[in-house]
Structure formats: structure tokens, C-alpha cells
Amino acid sequence: MHCRVCESDRLLSVLDLGATPPCELFLEADALDEAEQTFPLHLRLCENCLLLQIPALITPVETFTEYAYFSSFSDSWVEHARTFVSGAVEKLDLGPESFVVEVASNDGYLLRHVVDAGIPCLGIEPSVNVGAAAVERGVPTLTAFLDEATALEVRRQHGPANLVVANNVYAHVPDLLGFTKGLRALLADDGWLSIEVHHALNLVALAQFDTIYHEHFQYYTVAAAATALATAGLTLVDVELVETHGGSIRLWARPEAAATDPHPRVAEVLALEAAAGLHDVAGYVGLQDRVERLRHDLLRFLLDCRAAGKRVVGYGAPGKGNTLLNYCGIRPDLVEYLVDRNPYKHGKFTPGTRLPVHQVDRLDKDRPDVIVVLPWNLEAEITAQLAYTAEWDAQLVYPMPQLHVVDQAKVEK
Missing domain, CATH: 3.40.50.150 (Vaccinia Virus protein VP39)
Incomplete structure (x- = not known):
């Protein structure tokens, strides 16, 4: 691998997230028994021009x-x-x-x-x-x-x-x-x-x-x-x-x-x-350690929910969410399913982790105890959209940039 800007081969490893499938290759139901191709997700830094980059393994x-x-x-x-x-x-x-x-x-x-x-x-x-x-x-x-x-x-x-x-x-x-x-x-x-x-x-x-x-x-x-x-x-x-x-x-x-x-x-x-x-x-230096701590915090939270018998689902199925799900090793035993506003993803399954994706109205039908919001960067917008889940005291959980639970009683209406 050489730097895309300066052609240097002095590339320093700063974060290795393992191997995952491409984040937007959602699976159809009839493909669940088929193998998925995975690729390393390994961030490196050019020591010459300081461009962060990963290998170009997909086109x-x-x-x-x-x-x-x-x-x-x-x-x-x-x-x-x-x-x-x-x-x-x-x-x-x-x-x-x-x-x-x-x-x-x-x-x-x-x-x-x-x-x-x-x-x-x-x-x-x-x-x-x-x-x-x-x-x-x-x-x-x-x-x-x-x-x-x-x-x-x-x-x-x-x-x-x-x-x-x-x-x-x-x-x-x-x-x-x-x-x-x-x-x-x-x-x-x-x-x-x-x-x-x-x-x-x-x-x-x-x-x-x-x-x-x-x-x-x-x-x-x-x-x-x-x-x-x-x-x-x-x-x-x-x-x-x-x-x-x-x-x-x-x-x-x-x-x-x-x-x-x-x-x-x-x-x-x-x-x-x-x-x-x-x-x-x-x-x-140190990015790898900070990322690992975030993963451990989220997994501890989900394992505690599991032990307490809480029903946990996810909101949103963005590409970034699939990086998080795969790196953390989250499967349906910890997050039962996802919902998303995009009908293109309905009835499909997340790459790697194989969580089913449903319409958003599934939340009102199932009334889960905990909703983990994967597009955390849209916190204000999504918290407002999900305000109705306060009717059954659902917890809205944002895993990033630090794991936190929204107190819906304090959200301005």
C-alpha cells in the first residue's frame, strides 16, 4: 500500500477494526445461508503527508x-x-x-x-x-x-x-x-x-x-x-x-x-x-485503545439489558451502524432488530450481523424497553421523532461519542 497523495510507503497502523463486509450490502432473506465476503478495515496514517487512509479493497x-x-x-x-x-x-x-x-x-x-x-x-x-x-x-x-x-x-x-x-x-x-x-x-x-x-x-x-x-x-x-x-x-x-x-x-x-x-x-x-x-x-497514537473502551462500554450495557430481561432493538440502519455492529460483534441476541425510514432496506438484513430491518411503525407495535440509535450524529432530530416512545418509558440510547441514555422527560417538546 502506498499513500494516495504522495506515494509514500511509510504507512503507520493507527486503528484495526478487523474484517467486515461492505457496509451497504444489505442481504435479502434468501441469501442468509450464503457466505459473505469480508475485507480488512484497517486505518493507517501516511507518515509523510499525514493523510489517514485505508486500503482500496473494494471499487x-x-x-x-x-x-x-x-x-x-x-x-x-x-x-x-x-x-x-x-x-x-x-x-x-x-x-x-x-x-x-x-x-x-x-x-x-x-x-x-x-x-x-x-x-x-x-x-x-x-x-x-x-x-x-x-x-x-x-x-x-x-x-x-x-x-x-x-x-x-x-x-x-x-x-x-x-x-x-x-x-x-x-x-x-x-x-x-x-x-x-x-x-x-x-x-x-x-x-x-x-x-x-x-x-x-x-x-x-x-x-x-x-x-x-x-x-x-x-x-x-x-x-x-x-x-x-x-x-x-x-x-x-x-x-x-x-x-x-x-x-x-x-x-x-x-x-x-x-x-x-x-x-x-x-x-x-x-x-x-x-x-x-x-x-x-x-x-x-492511542486511538486503538480509546475505540476498544467504547466497544466494551456498549457491550457491557447490552449484556446488562439481556440479564435484566429487557427487549432491545435498534433505530436506523446507516453504513456507520454496520461498522459499529460488526466491530462490537452485536447479533440478534443483544439487539433483536433494526427499524429504518428508508423502504429500500425493509425486509433486508444487515451485512455481517444479519439483523432484520423493519419499518419504523414496528416500534409502536412491540414497544421495546431500549432503543439503540445507530445514526447518533442525528441525535436531536431522532430524539424528537421518537418522543412518542416515552409513552411506554422506552430508553433512547446513543452509543457514541460516549454511551448515554436520553432522559425523555427533560427533552424540550
Whole structure:
């Protein structure tokens, strides 16, 4: 294995989660007696450029041609996108003569707001099924993986983009250098690139191990992201800390010729990373021990529930949840089943752990004692959605960033 940015072979092991199946390959009922292929989930740090990464053992084609994740099932994520679009339109003075491209546009959760604003746009989405949902919403969508050739063809047909958005995709590309060149090829010479990606500061400081899965090939500090962007002539000019996905960064970059001096926020976030030790190899030592403690805490809690005869189920079946379930070795004896709002997952079973996934109304029918919420990063949204479970005194348990039980009596209605 060599670093995806600098080609160094000096890669240090910082977290080994064992071998698991790909997190979005949910099983049909008739496949439960078949073998599943598993792959190591082993996080390493490039000692040269300090990019966190895992081996590219599965391809994007295997993961994203048919995909189980639909962004619009999270109300807070759709609202987050709406707020971003509103701000970007004002910040960049976008209008009917502008052109916006989103890479990995999913089901149109973001570009639907661009369409509503009357701004020409295009989504580039490799997953046929979720891209079709975007088209049904009136969002123009090209079914393709982004590389430099695809970007040049989009530019030839539509012209250069004033704004390119790449939310939660910069971690998903094994050919990081080629993808970054594709982003630059889409952009006008005076255009803007906005990237949102989970912040490695939170991953390391809070031991957010469930953000690691096979389709996430790399994990960024601002320093590492700036290095990657520079390989395609893109300069980081601003950064924002955002709360999504347990703590993310929104990176603003421009082609070198159009770049101005970076906003003071860039230096501020770099200082936070340096203070956490993440600009040095030593800052990553100890992550394995902290993750193991989180696993032990959760297993002790579930074993105590089992001993007390409590009925335990899970809410949500996100990719991150499957990392947690597999690493912790959680099976139906500890968590009976999951429920999820996404009908694509209903009637299927989680990869590896084989927990059945049901509709959310199953909660009201069974009235379980304990509900373990796997998309813990949406705590406020999901706690509000599950407020009705207080009728039977259900415990809402969030396993991360530290295991805690929500006292629903104290939640503002």
C-alpha cells in the first residue's frame, strides 16, 4: 500500500477494526445461508503527508452502482442543504446565468433547492437508483463517476461551473488525484469549489470509529485536504466547521489564479488540529485503545439489558451502524432488530450481523424497553421523532461519542 497523495510507503497502523463486509450490502432473506465476503478495515496514517487512509479493497463500481443510502430521508440533512444553497447564492451572487454542479448528488437533496432558485444545475451521480429519484424531483442528473474525462465532457456540453459542490464524496474516491483533477476541470477559472467531509479531528479526538468503512478511503484534517487539493492547482481559501456527521469541515477552494489570501478561519482550524497533535504522527497514537473502551462500554450495557430481561432493538440502519455492529460483534441476541425510514432496506438484513430491518411503525407495535440509535450524529432530530416512545418509558440510547441514555422527560417538546 502506498499513500494516495504522495506515494509514500511509510504507512503507520493507527486503528484495526478487523474484517467486515461492505457496509451497504444489505442481504435479502434468501441469501442468509450464503457466505459473505469480508475485507480488512484497517486505518493507517501516511507518515509523510499525514493523510489517514485505508486500503482500496473494494471499487466504487461495486459500492455505488446500486446504493442503499438516500440523503432525503434525513430531514435535518435536507435543511442543512437548503441553508447552504441559500448562503452560496448570496455569497457568490449566483443567478439564472450561473451554472452549479454537484458531484455525488444522490437523490437531489441539495440541487432541488438550486432548481427552486431558478439556477441552471447538473448532478453527477453514479448510483442509478438514487439518481433516478433525483430526476423524479426535477433535478437534471448525469449517471457517471467523476474523473477528468467526464468533467471535460460536462464542461464541453454545459460550460464551466461557477460553483462545484462535493458533499460527503471526497472520502469515497480511491483515485484521489484523478478525482481532484476532475473537480478542477469542472470549475470556471474564477469559480468556487465547496467540499464537505468528516473532520479527522473529531474522528481521532472522539474515537468516532464508526465513521470508518470500506467506501471511505481517506479521512481529512484541513492540512491534509489542502495538500490533496493543491495537486490539481486548487487553493484552500476558507474553511467552516459544521456539525453534520459528528463534526465536518466545509472547505472552500478556488483555482490558483483566482485564489485570494485565506480567510483567518483557515489558520484558526489549523491551530486546533496542531493543538490536538494531528500535525505530527504522535497525535494519532492511542486511538486503538480509546475505540476498544467504547466497544466494551456498549457491550457491557447490552449484556446488562439481556440479564435484566429487557427487549432491545435498534433505530436506523446507516453504513456507520454496520461498522459499529460488526466491530462490537452485536447479533440478534443483544439487539433483536433494526427499524429504518428508508423502504429500500425493509425486509433486508444487515451485512455481517444479519439483523432484520423493519419499518419504523414496528416500534409502536412491540414497544421495546431500549432503543439503540445507530445514526447518533442525528441525535436531536431522532430524539424528537421518537418522543412518542416515552409513552411506554422506552430508553433512547446513543452509543457514541460516549454511551448515554436520553432522559425523555427533560427533552424540550
